[in-house]
Amino acid sequence: MDSEALKNIVRMIATHGLQIEPKALEKLSEFDQDTLYTAVDKILSKVMERGDYIITLNDVEEYFEKRREKVEVSVAVKQVLAKELESKLEVLFDPTDKIHGGDSVENFYKYFKSRFKKLEKILRRRMDVRGSTTISDVLKASLKSHVKFIGMVTEKVKRKGFKIQLEDLESSITVIIPENSDRKLIEKAFIVLQDQVICVSGIKVSEDVVLADDIIFPDIPDHKARRSDEEVYAVLTSDMHVGSKLFMEKCFEKFLRWLNGLEGSEPFRELAGKVKYLLVCGDLVDGIGVYPGQDRELAVDSLTQQYKLVADYFTKIPEHIETVIIPGNHDASRQALPQPAIFRKYSEPLYSLNNVRILGNPCWISIHGVDVLMYHGRSLDDIIAYVPGLTFREPEKAMEILLKARHLAPIYGLRTAIAPEAEDYLVIETEPTIFHSGHVHVAKHKFYRNSLIVNSGAWQEQTDYQKRNGLKPVPGVIPIVNLKTLQIIYIDFRGSGLEARAEAL
Structure with a gap:
C-alpha cells in the first residue's frame, strides 16, 4: 500500500473528527488499494455508531475477521442491492x-420584507439574541447604554475597521467596528455580506451610532x-x-x-x-x-x-x-x-x-x-x-x-x-x-x-x-x-x- 493512499485515509478519518491508532493504520496497510476505502468506510460507521472517537487495532482486526467469515459463508448470505430496495x-x-415574478417597486418591497421577517424569526430563536429590540428602540436609548438589535445590511465599508449600515422595517443605524477590536469580531465582520440579516450588540456612542462588541449570524445550530x-x-x-x-x-x-x-x-x-x-x-x-x-x-x-x-x-x-x-x-x-x-x-x-x-x-x-x-x-x-x-x-x-x-x-x-x-x-x-x-x-x-x-x-x-x-x-x-x-x-x-x-x- 503506497503512503499517499494511507495519507488519504488519515484525512478521511480526521474529516469526521476521529483518530486512528498507529497499529490500526499499520494493519490497514495490508489491504489492497481497491478494498481499502470500503474497509475504512465500514470501520468508521461502526466506531461512530458506538460513539467512540478512536479507531483501534481491535476494530480493524474485527473487520478482517468478519470479512473472512463473510467469504466463507457467502453462499448462504445474500447481499441486499439497491435495485431490491424500495425507493424512498x-x-x-x-x-x-x-x-x-414581477419587477415593480412593490414587488421588491415585499421580497425584502419577506427576507427580513424570515431571518428575524430564525435569529430570535437563538438564546444569544434574546432581549434584542428594534432599531427605533435603540435610537431612543440613552447614550452609553448596551443595546442589541436586528437589521439588514445596506452598506459595509472597510477603512481602518468596519462601518456597517443596518436597517429594519422602520429605521436605520450605523455600526462601527474599530480595527483594534477583538479578533473574533473582526473575523465576523469580514464575512458580513451585503443585504444579509444579522444581530448586533454593542454600546450606543451617539444618536445613531453603535460601537459593536458582537455580531450574531442566523447560522444553523x-x-x-x-x-x-x-x-x-x-x-x-x-x-x-x-x-x-x-x-x-x-x-x-x-x-x-x-x-x-x-x-x-x-x-x-x-x-x-x-x-x-x-x-x-x-x-x-x-x-x-x-x-x-x-x-x-x-x-x-x-x-x-x-x-x-x-x-x-x-x-x-x-x-x-x-x-x-x-x-x-x-x-x-x-x-x-x-x-x-x-x-x-x-x-x-x-x-x-x-x-x-x-x-x-x-x-x-x-x-x-x-x-x-x-x-x-x-x-x-x-x-x-x-x-x-x-x-x-x-x-x-x-x-x-x-x-x-x-x-x-x-x-x-x-x-x-x-x-x-x-x-x-x-x-x-x-x-x-x-x-x-x-x-x-x-x-x-x-x-x-x-x-x-x-x-x-x-x-x-x-x-x-x-x-x-x-x-x-x-x-x-x-x-x-x-x-x-x-x-x-x-x-x-x-x-x-x-x-x-x-x-x-
Whole structure:
C-alpha cells in the first residue's frame, strides 16, 4: 500500500473528527488499494455508531475477521442491492409552481420584507439574541447604554475597521467596528455580506451610532444529522455541459458503465450496486450564448439537441436509480433565482424518462430519510468575490458562509440575478443534512455543525473563459455518499481504470 493512499485515509478519518491508532493504520496497510476505502468506510460507521472517537487495532482486526467469515459463508448470505430496495424519494420543496415574478417597486418591497421577517424569526430563536429590540428602540436609548438589535445590511465599508449600515422595517443605524477590536469580531465582520440579516450588540456612542462588541449570524445550530436505516448510496454530480467540445464524453460513458456494474474491479462494482439515487445539481447542457466566445467551444449549437443528447445518456442509467435534476445558469430556465424546472419545450425527452424527477433550483428532497438541499450555486461567484481570502479552489468554505447567513443568495445586485417574489424562497429555514451545490467545477466537501457540505465537481474540461477568470476545474472526480453513515468516497473516472479517493484534489 503506497503512503499517499494511507495519507488519504488519515484525512478521511480526521474529516469526521476521529483518530486512528498507529497499529490500526499499520494493519490497514495490508489491504489492497481497491478494498481499502470500503474497509475504512465500514470501520468508521461502526466506531461512530458506538460513539467512540478512536479507531483501534481491535476494530480493524474485527473487520478482517468478519470479512473472512463473510467469504466463507457467502453462499448462504445474500447481499441486499439497491435495485431490491424500495425507493424512498420525497420532494419537500420545489419552487416551480410557486414563483410568479414581477419587477415593480412593490414587488421588491415585499421580497425584502419577506427576507427580513424570515431571518428575524430564525435569529430570535437563538438564546444569544434574546432581549434584542428594534432599531427605533435603540435610537431612543440613552447614550452609553448596551443595546442589541436586528437589521439588514445596506452598506459595509472597510477603512481602518468596519462601518456597517443596518436597517429594519422602520429605521436605520450605523455600526462601527474599530480595527483594534477583538479578533473574533473582526473575523465576523469580514464575512458580513451585503443585504444579509444579522444581530448586533454593542454600546450606543451617539444618536445613531453603535460601537459593536458582537455580531450574531442566523447560522444553523448543531444538530443530529438524519441518516438512512439502510446502507444505500447517492451519487452527487453537476455541470455536465453536454454540447460543449470540452464535455468529457468518454469519462461520462465510463461513469454510466460503472453505474451498470460494468466498470472497475469487484469493490467498485459492489459499490455501484448500492447506488439508489443520482442527484444532478444543474448545468446539464452548455446552452447557447451564456458567456463571451462560447460559440467557438460548442460541438452542438442547438439547445433542443443538447437536451436530446442528455436524455440519450440518462436512458443508460439503471431503472432502479432515482435521478433528480435541477437547472443551473446554463440550462433552459429563467436566469433569476429561484429558477423553475428546466423548460419542457426544450427538454421533452428528459421528461419522458420514468426514473427522472425534474425540479426547480433550489429544491429540498428527502432520500431514504436524509434531507438534501440542492442548489446549483450561482451565488458562490459573488461570495468568493466579496469575502477576502476565499477562492474557487475551496467552494465548500463559501457554502459554509451561506449556511451561516441562512440564505442561498444574500447579496443583491451582483452576478446573481434574484427575482423579487412575494416570498423569499432562498432563505434556508431549516438545517440540511446534506447541502449539495455545483457551478464551481471543483469537487470538495466538509462537515459544518453536522451538515455535510458537498460541491460536486463537473464533467467539462477547462474553458478559455475559465482560464481568463482563474478558475481551474477538477472534472471527472465524483463524490458518492453513504446515506447510512454520511461517509464520502470520490471516484476518479479520468484514468484507464477507476481510482477511489478520500478527497477529490
